[in-house]
Amino acid sequence: MREDxxxxxxxxxxxxxxxxxxxxxxxxAALGAxxxxxxxxxxxxxxxxxxxxxxxxxxxxxxxxxTEG
Numbered sequence: 001m002r003e004d005x006x007x008x009x010x011x012x013x014x015x016x017x018x019x020x021x022x023x024x025x026x027x028x029a030a031l032g033a034x035x036x037x038x039x040x041x042x043x044x045x046x047x048x049x050x051x052x053x054x055x056x057x058x059x060x061x062x063x064x065x066x067t068e069g
């Protein structure tokens with residue numbers, strides 16, 4: 001995993017409203033690492049859909065995109 005890992009420090013929090021403020025840190029880290037997609041089972045984050053070019057998908061959506069694309 002170390003070979004494929006990217007470690008990034010805290011970044012600017014996305015300007016979206018979520019009940020669980022800790023989730024903003026997760027999105028911030030994904031954005032800071034340059035991720036294209038984040039896969040999560042968290043329904044509230046899934047409702048956001050996309051933030052600053054970061055696509056937010058459920059595991060099922062991600063699997064479907066992988067197998068159909």
